[in-house]
Amino acid sequence: MKQTLKPGLAAIFLLAITACNEPKKVDSNVAQADSTAATVQLDSTKFQKEIDGKKTNLYVLKNKNNVQAAFTNYGGRLVSLLVPDKDGKLVDVVVGFDSVDGFANSTEPYFGATIGRYGNRIAKGKFSLDGKQYTLALNNGQNTLHGGKKGFQAVVWDAAMPDSQTLVLTYLSKDMEEGYPGNLKVKVTYSLNDDNELKMDYEATTDKKTVVNLTNHAFFNLNGEGSGDILNHDLQIFADLYTPVDTTLIPLGKNVTVKGTPFDFTTATTIGKRIEEANDQLKAGKGYDHNYVLNGTKGLGMIHAATVKGDKSGVIMDIYTQEPGLQFYSGNFMQGKNVFKGGAKDDFRTALALETQHFPDSPNQPAFPTTVLNPGQQYKTTSIYKFSK
Numbered sequence: 001m002k003q004t005l006k007p008g009l010a011a012i013f014l015l016a017i018t019a020c021n022e023p024k025k026v027d028s029n030v031a032q033a034d035s036t037a038a039t040v041q042l043d044s045t046k047f048q049k050e051i052d053g054k055k056t057n058l059y060v061l062k063n064k065n066n067v068q069a070a071f072t073n074y075g076g077r078l079v080s081l082l083v084p085d086k087d088g089k090l091v092d093v094v095v096g097f098d099s100v101d102g103f104a105n106s107t108e109p110y111f112g113a114t115i116g117r118y119g120n121r122i123a124k125g126k127f128s129l130d131g132k133q134y135t136l137a138l139n140n141g142q143n144t145l146h147g148g149k150k151g152f153q154a155v156v157w158d159a160a161m162p163d164s165q166t167l168v169l170t171y172l173s174k175d176m177e178e179g180y181p182g183n184l185k186v187k188v189t190y191s192l193n194d195d196n197e198l199k200m201d202y203e204a205t206t207d208k209k210t211v212v213n214l215t216n217h218a219f220f221n222l223n224g225e226g227s228g229d230i231l232n233h234d235l236q237i238f239a240d241l242y243t244p245v246d247t248t249l250i251p252l253g254k255n256v257t258v259k260g261t262p263f264d265f266t267t268a269t270t271i272g273k274r275i276e277e278a279n280d281q282l283k284a285g286k287g288y289d290h291n292y293v294l295n296g297t298k299g300l301g302m303i304h305a306a307t308v309k310g311d312k313s314g315v316i317m318d319i320y321t322q323e324p325g326l327q328f329y330s331g332n333f334m335q336g337k338n339v340f341k342g343g344a345k346d347d348f349r350t351a352l353a354l355e356t357q358h359f360p361d362s363p364n365q366p367a368f369p370t371t372v373l374n375p376g377q378q379y380k381t382t383s384i385y386k387f388s389k
């Protein structure tokens with residue numbers, strides 16, 4: 001059963017962006033995120049539409065620390081995420097829009113979205129299973145990216161909130177949708193616990209052999225939306241190897257050491273320190289847009305993938321996952337063509353993505369971990385984004 005927002009959250013969800021001297025006056029239909037912070041209002045009515053015959057809405061999760069995560073079931077998107085900065089003030093660390101229309105009309109279709117069936121790229125939109133070749137829609141030059149022209153970011157998910165800290169999204173991707181075989185039943189559970197962890201549980205089953213690689217494509221700026229670029233964020237990725245790509249960003253087929261390259265984030269390093277170095281791989285992606293092969297450092301029972309720190313806010317984000325890879329994207333194709341919910345534009349490198357994943361083009365790369373899902377098997381994986389200061 002779909003649960004609507006609880007009173008106090010239904011009409012307007014307030015996002016803390018920057019400090020101001022006086023608290024904002026609100027009415028009973030307003031959720032006050034932080035009485036000392038300037039706010040941007042998310043009006044839930046702007047998320048209430050009908051797309052492809054299904055209704056969209058805004059869903060808000062909140063923990064005892066007043067950390068709040070807002071989602072829409074259009075594309076299974078993380079719309080905003082309020083976490084405390086070094087001074088205890090809430091900052092929105094996820095960029096996005098203030099309406100469904102904003103997401104639907106964006107020149108960048110993946111802000112905050114649940115990605116599928118296949119996150120990242122598949123070369124030339126083709127792969128084979130048991131000798132049969134499947135052809136996908138091309139939407140990234142000569143390749144398929146993030147599921148195709150109408151991937152999971154462009155569909156309306158069925159949504160339910162079993163409690164105030166959990167959102168369950170389900171979707172049936174029908175046989176041959178975007179060219180992928182099998183009726184794929186997908187379930188994604190987003191939960192926000194009292195340790196300030198946003199947990200993402202992905203599940204899927206199929207009635208025909210297929211390939212699956214699910215992830216979330218949140219764009220983060222730990223200093224807050226509209227605070228400038230992310231080049232002074234400190235980043236550590238627990239990976240000794242990364243995956244070089246060709247000029248179309250398809251893997252060359254082998255993983256190589258990060259040592260001695262601009263891709264070495266084995267110790268905390270500012271993102272902008274080496275991003276402009278003369279390097280063919282940086283040139284290919286116009287910056288960082290590469291898969292990292294995670295070492296397997298354990299934490300919370302999973303792999304500790306990365307740690308990021310906002311240089312202004314002091315917000316720390318730790319990523320844990322059961323996935324073998326992490327795609328680091330430094331916002332290289334952001335062009336200032338879209339206006340975010342706080343009024344700032346999506347300017348060059350003003351947000352980053354760190355997507356837990358299997359490797360790009362795995363269906364065509366036998367040496368990579370498999371992404372094949374068979375009938376009778378269950379695809380199941382978890383990732384956690386933990387926030388501290």
